[in-house]
Amino acid sequence: GAGVSQSPSNKVTEKGKDVELRCDPISGHTALYWYRQRLGQGLEFLIYFQGNSAPDKSGLPSDRFSAERTGESVSTLTIQRTQQEDSAVYLCASSTRTGPAQYFGPGTRLTVT
Amino acid sequence: KQEVTQIPAALSVPEGENLVLNCSFTDSAIYNLQWFRQDPGKGLTSLLLIQSSQREQTSGRLNASLDKSSGRSTLYIAASQPGDSATYLCAHTEGPTGRRALTFGSGTRLQVQP
Numbered sequence: 001g002a003g004v005s006q007s008p009s010n011k012v013t014e015k016g017k018d019v020e021l022r023c024d025p026i027s028g029h030t031a032l033y034w035y036r037q038r039l040g041q042g043l044e045f046l047i048y049f050q051g052n053s054a055p056d057k058s059g060l061p062s063d064r065f066s067a068e069r070t071g072e073s074v075s076t077l078t079i080q081r082t083q084q085e086d087s088a089v090y091l092c093a094s095s096t097r098t099g100p101a102q103y104f105g106p107g108t109r110l111t112v113t
Numbered sequence: 114k115q116e117v118t119q120i121p122a123a124l125s126v127p128e129g130e131n132l133v134l135n136c137s138f139t140d141s142a143i144y145n146l147q148w149f150r151q152d153p154g155k156g157l158t159s160l161l162l163i164q165s166s167q168r169e170q171t172s173g174r175l176n177a178s179l180d181k182s183s184g185r186s187t188l189y190i191a192a193s194q195p196g197d198s199a200t201y202l203c204a205h206t207e208g209p210t211g212r213r214a215l216t217f218g219s220g221t222r223l224q225v226q227p
Contacts, residue, residue: 004156033214042117043202045214059214091156095213100145100164100206102215104157 002026004105006092012111013082021077021108025094030072033095033102038088046090049075051097082112115140117218119203125224131191134221136203138184143205146179147215148188150199157202161188193225 005024013019025032034046045059049069060066064082069075079086089109093102116139126132136146144165149157161170161177163186169178176189186203200222204215 031213035215035217042219043204043215043217045216048214050213056214093157093215100213101147101159101162103159104149106156 004092004094004103006090006105006108008108009106010109010111012113015084015112016081018078018080019082019110021079021090021110023075023077023092023105025073025075025092026103028096029094029103030097031095031102032069032075033093034067034075034077035091035093036088037091037107038085043091046077079110082110084112086110087112115142115205115207115216117203117205117216119201119218119221121221122219123222123224125226126193127226128193128195130193130225131189132193132223134188134190134201134203134223136186136188136218138205141181141184142207143179143181143184144207146177146186146203146205148175148177148186149202149204151202151220152199160201190223193223195225195227198223198225 007022030051032049035043037043047067048056064080067077089107091107093104095102118137120135146163148160151157163179174191179186200220202220204217
C-alpha cells in the first residue's frame with residue numbers, strides 16, 4: 001500500500017516569507033508526527049496528533065511554527081516569517097493508534113535564503 | 114532531558130564483516146526502541162522495533178537487543194554488504210503514558226567497502 005507522502009520535496013524561500021508543508025499519512029493511521037533534521041544534527045520532535053485529541057505541541061521551537069490536521073488525514077506544517085535557521089529537512093511520520101512503530105515519509109527539504 | 118548517544122559516529126568496514134552499532138541512553142525510562150536506516154536525501158526506513166516487553170528482535174542479517182537496566186541497545190549486522198551503507202539511527206519512546214514521539218540519537222554513518 002501507499003506509504004507516507006510529503007510535498008513539496010524541496011522548497012526554497014526567502015527569509016521572512018511563510019511556507020506550508022504537507023503530509024499525507026498512511027491510510028488508517030490515526031497518529032501523525034512532525035520532526036525536523038537540521039544539517040549535521042539529529043532529528044527533533046515538533047508536534048504530534050492522535051485522532052481528535054489535542055495535539056502535543058511541546059516540540060515546536062517558536063510561535064512561528066504551527067500545524068493543523070483535519071480528522072485523521074492530511075496535515076500541514078506552517079512556518080511564518082521564515083528565518084535561515086529554519087532550513088532543515090522536515091519529516092512526517094504516522095502510526096496506528098496502538099502500534100508503536102512509526103513510518104516516515106521522504107521529507108521536505110526547506111532552504112531559507 | 115533524555116540524551117541518546119550513538120557510537121561510533123562513523124564506521125568503515127570491508128564487505129563481509131560482522132559489525133555492532135551501539136546506542137546508549139542517559140535515562141532508563143525507555144519504553145519502545147526502534148532502529149532506522151537513512152539513505153542520503155531520503156527519509157527513514159524502519160528496520161527493527163523492540164517493544165516494551167521484549168529484549169531483542171531479528172530480521173534477516175540484523176539483530177537488535179535492548180538492555181534497559183544498563184540503558185543500552187545494540188544493532189548487529191552480519192555479513193555486511195555495500196548496500197548496507199547508510200546512516201543508522203536509534204530512537205525510543207518514553208513510558209506508556211509518556212510522550213509517544215521518538216527521541217533520536219545522532220546516528221552512525223556506515224560505509225561498507227566492496
